[in-house]
Amino acid sequence: MRFDLVDLRLFVAVADARSITGGAARAHLALASASARIKGLEEAFAVALFKRGRRGVELTAAGESLLDHARLIMHNVDAMQGELARFAAGLRANVQLLANTVGLAEHLPKALAAFLRDNPDINVDVEERESTDIAASIATGSAELGFAAEHALPDTIERFVFGEDRLMLVASRRGPFAGRRQLDFVEAAGHDFVGLTQATALQVHISKHAARLGLRLHVRARLRDFDAICQMVAAGVGIAVVPEAAARRCARTMPIAVLTLRDAFANRKLVICARSFKALPRPAKLLVDHLRKAAV
Structure with missing residues (x-):
């Protein structure tokens, strides 16, 4: 079985472009050379990798499998080159x-x-x-x-x-959840929230769960720091969902209550x-x- 990294780079380029012509251009190869290399790959593996059509090419099941491996190989090669280059440069x-x-x-x-x-x-x-x-x-x-x-x-x-790390709900000790130890997330509907910035991964996770429950969170303030969020909660601005480690730490110095969320999304x-x-x-x-x- 004979093929090289140029063949694999070309294969990935053709798969991404869904066109041998487009892939050849991306790989900086002449169309005739690219076609010959793709044909050589298919002969080496003894399977068809692409379905040819008037509008370009589509991957076969074998092609999808090869694409997965090819991307991994190219990533590892790029990582190897970058790592060795840094060593060569004394970095x-x-x-x-x-x-x-x-x-x-x-x-x-x-x-x-x-x-x-x-x-x-x-x-x-x-x-x-x-x-x-x-x-x-x-x-x-x-x-x-x-x-x-x-x-x-x-x-x-x-x-x-x-x-x-469980996700917990934190609320002011003087707020509507005073005295509670646990609740379902849906019970928080209608209350003001303090949240993370919208691009934050955890906020996306919380928002998706709220959407599945048909809830739209009213977020009064968005911050990137759990301690700052808990300070807002302690001041009565709203309630918040934060990791248990952060909630417990902040509860030691701030007047906030920590409630267990019974929802499955909080167990992680x-x-x-x-x-x-x-x-x-x-x-x-x-x-x-x-x-x-x-x-x-």
């Missing part, structure tokens, strides 16, 4: 980590700080994403490592539990995930090993 290795809002704000900072202290030649780029987006990026190979809520992950993604296991832990580059494996030890 540090880099690990990309996608994390949901709770992980980024409450769970990762301490663990990452210890890892970076012990590994001065490795940098970690953390990007905030919603858990479903993290799952999609890991599954397609466009990201190598994630910190997400387990319920959003398909079975094909490897993971280990880093910790558990937070996991470290990857398409394959064994296939990760060495710097990412070192981070994974560190996070395993730091897991609760």
